[in-house]
Amino acid sequence: MEEVEGNPTGVRSADLLKLYLSNPVAGKAYRRFFRARGFRSPARLWYTARMIRPATEADAHALRALSAGTGFFNALEIETLDGVLADYFATNRDECGHRCFVLEDGGVRGYVYFAPEEMTDRTWYVWWIAVAADQQGRGFGKQLMAYAETEARANGCRLLVVETSDTAKYEPTRAFYLKSGYTAAATVPHFYADNDGMAIFTKRLA
């Protein structure tokens, strides 16, 4: 698990809170430490904790609801997501390089799913990335993407590819990829349907 903000000790804030409640002496020392750094109390620390961690089967429902709630995935895509997550949790697809991470900030706020592309030389694909509709624009997507890139690179990825629709509705998504340092590599007109083409973005990681 990696905590991405709010805790300079490397000790998970949930554990700190437990420690604070169970061991008054150690708890007091921690409280002093955090107060000196601007946190009012371990409880406040709990609420400000943000972390990116591997998805577990218990997250599947939240990921589905979050994806559907963005309004950017159609019924078929949500059904496909269900199947992919079911496979991922049932068959330990980590072994084939598949990865799914969630960002938590007082609840699951977003996730990214990525995997090596078969029959390529170290090309990986971001299959899904989404942030809850009411949490967008807070930097969560960028953190998830950066995390995926670090993980993919550590596992040998040379080129990361992500695709989306070229329609006006997906202009914010395309802007997000460009802002995240991706290059608009190609479009395939009418790929998904008539007048709904595929926009392909890439980023070299090695």
Ligand SMILES: CC(C)(COP(=O)(O)OP(=O)(O)OC[C@H]1O[C@@H](n2cnc3c(N)ncnc32)[C@H](O)[C@@H]1OP(=O)(O)O)[C@@H](O)C(=O)NCCC(=O)NCCS
């Ligand atoms: C695309 C998505 C994952 C981005 O996540 P997010 O948390 O909203 O994005 P962030 O807040 O991390 O933004 C990162 C950067 O992208 C830019 N960006 C995000 N949304 C943008 C928008 N609507 N228009 C222009 N730029 C945008 C931000 O300004 C930011 O740039 P900065 O670092 O220079 O400030 C999220 O909006 C989402 O889930 N959208 C719906 C689902 C989707 O389209 N997923 C991709 C499927 S193909």
